[in-house]
Amino acid sequence: MKKFLVFLFVFNLVYSHDYWLHPKKFVLSKEDTLTIHLYVGDKLNIEIEREFQKDMTEKFEIITNDTIINLLSRLQDKSLPVLSEKFELEGLALVAMDRGWAYIELSQKDFEEYIRHEGIENIKISKSVKKKVERERYRRYIKSLIMFGDKVEGEIYKKVLNQRLEIILLKNPFSLKIGDEVEAQVLFEGKPLVNKTVMLYSLVQGKVFEQNVKTDKNGVAKFKINNSGFHLIRLVHLRRCEKCSDADWESFWASFSFEIPQR
Numbered sequence: 001m002k003k004f005l006v007f008l009f010v011f012n013l014v015y016s017h018d019y020w021l022h023p024k025k026f027v028l029s030k031e032d033t034l035t036i037h038l039y040v041g042d043k044l045n046i047e048i049e050r051e052f053q054k055d056m057t058e059k060f061e062i063i064t065n066d067t068i069i070n071l072l073s074r075l076q077d078k079s080l081p082v083l084s085e086k087f088e089l090e091g092l093a094l095v096a097m098d099r100g101w102a103y104i105e106l107s108q109k110d111f112e113e114y115i116r117h118e119g120i121e122n123i124k125i126s127k128s129v130k131k132k133v134e135r136e137r138y139r140r141y142i143k144s145l146i147m148f149g150d151k152v153e154g155e156i157y158k159k160v161l162n163q164r165l166e167i168i169l170l171k172n173p174f175s176l177k178i179g180d181e182v183e184a185q186v187l188f189e190g191k192p193l194v195n196k197t198v199m200l201y202s203l204v205q206g207k208v209f210e211q212n213v214k215t216d217k218n219g220v221a222k223f224k225i226n227n228s229g230f231h232l233i234r235l236v237h238l239r240r241c242e243k244c245s246d247a248d249w250e251s252f253w254a255s256f257s258f259e260i261p262q263r
Helices: 108-117
Strands: 004-006 018-023 034-042 045-050 057-063 068-070 083-085 091-106 134-148 165-169 181-188 197-204 207-214 220-224 229-240 249-260
Touching (some): 018 134, 018 249, 034 134, 091 108, 108 134, 134 165, 165 229, 165 249, 181 197, 181 249
Parallel strands (some): 004 091, 134 249
Antiparallel strands (some): 018 034, 034 045, 034 083, 057 068, 057 091, 091 134, 165 181, 181 220, 197 229
């Protein structure tokens, strides 16, 4: 797999790091084509739509209670959107994508701003050590929950996929309504990530609403549902890259998109 190095001038905004899967429809009939976009941006403000990058994609699957569909073998490189295909499926389905390492170099000032922007409190930069750049490697774990037909039964939404950084929904969003709580557990390397800032973005008529909460002792974050429609839970986990020759830091990014039905 190629090593991808991203320099600052590539982005208008250094901090536009989020990747998320955005289905054209979250609920599909048998006649519908499943179309999923892979967007890059910050707080749901789309900077670019990413094409399917075979070299950078380690896993891309649709998981149901009965089957796992490996999309890597079905898709052509540079497909845009990343998925547009019909499937004969029924019930809830989890779409999951794992992306490989990418690399970036930031000035100390920009790196500190990035930490502040993400609400990362466990990382402190030494003021006594002056460095031209901070080198970071990062990878992404991306999920979306969709439904074929109208059967909301099953618990595929809470299936653990053993991603390095993983968001697991503990309640079925298709069964929730405004005023309920959506609960998500965050695991890092299989263990609950405690006292971690997790964000929920919701989109209403083009306006983005944001909630930030901390995970509890079980790695669970709870958000109140204030509106129907598109929602995205996301977080980043950063740590020093021990025994790395090509990076000072490594970060893991996770996102999970879903829809709250309009009732």
